[in-house]
Amino acid sequence: DAGVTQSPTHLIKTRGQQVTLRCSPKSGHDTVSWYQQALGQGPQFIFQYYEEEERQRGNFPDRFSGHQYPNYSSELNVNALLLGDSALYLCASSFRTDPLLAPQHFGDGTRLSIL
Amino acid sequence: AQSVTQPDIHITVSEGASLELRCNYSYGATPYLFWYVQSPGQGLQLLLKYFSGDTLVQGIKGFEAEFKRSQSSFNLRKPSVHWSDAAEYFCAVGQKKSSGDKLTFGTGTRLAVRP
Numbered sequence: 700d701a702g703v704t705q706s707p708t709h710l711i712k713t714r715g716q717q718v719t720l721r722c723s724p725k726s727g728h729d730t731v732s733w734y735q736q737a738l739g740q741g742p743q744f745i746f747q748y749y750e751e752e753e754r755q756r757g758n759f760p761d762r763f764s765g766h767q768y769p770n771y772s773s774e775l776n777v778n779a780l781l782l783g784d785s786a787l788y789l790c791a792s793s794f795r796t797d798p799l800l801a802p803q804h805f806g807d808g809t810r811l812s813i814l
Numbered sequence: 815a816q817s818v819t820q821p822d823i824h825i826t827v828s829e830g831a832s833l834e835l836r837c838n839y840s841y842g843a844t845p846y847l848f849w850y851v852q853s854p855g856q857g858l859q860l861l862l863k864y865f866s867g868d869t870l871v872q873g874i875k876g877f878e879a880e881f882k883r884s885q886s887s888f889n890l891r892k893p894s895v896h897w898s899d900a901a902e903y904f905c906a907v908g909q910k911k912s913s914g915d916k917l918t919f920g921t922g923t924r925l926a927v928r929p
């Protein structure tokens with residue numbers, strides 16, 4: 700039973716570019732959440748997708764957008780990259796029925812470096 | 815708004831010694847509380863969770879945590895630390911909303927274990 704898988708594992712971009720990160724949830728999970736973890740910090744919630752719609756959003760600008768596909772996989776897109784976007788991006792999946800009671804499973808993340 | 819404070823950035827203990835990692839939260843309603851562990855280069859793994867019932871909860875790897883409403887605390891404990899416990903530990907509080915649930919993480923405590 701595969702867990703949450705994220706791709707790519709590492710990525711290097713330059714300022715102003717755009718990036719797409721991908722996430723496949725754990726088998727049977729239908730909700731995907733994205734987090735940004737800057738170096739030395741805890742993860743910060745970006746947004747959550749369920750039924751192909753953004754359900755909740757953290758305090759992130761519109762440069763951060765996402766998508767969820769019918770197979771529950773998800774993408775995180777970041778436009779006009781800034782140096783401050785350098786971070787580990789974590790994807791977490793859960794059951795929609797109660798994500799807090801059936802807590803999230805995390806992937807190993809994508810390390811994004813902006814030059 | 816909910817928030818989590820982990821006052822200890824770094825802690826070093828000797829192998830076999832007991833461990834307590836502190837976590838204080840701010841949340842208006844009954845909180846959903848979690849402890850996660852993150853090994854270098856990896857995602858987060860859930861150690862334990864609390865949302866109701868017995869205030870002392872048992873988790874994986876011999877960890878336990880106690881919910882104290884009067885102190886707004888959810889400290890993580892382990893009676894005897896193993897070298898493999900060296901990692902970063904994150905406390906998180908969950909917010910339940912009709913539009914979706916999200917986790918708010920603390921900034922983490924890095925645990926080092928002396929042989």
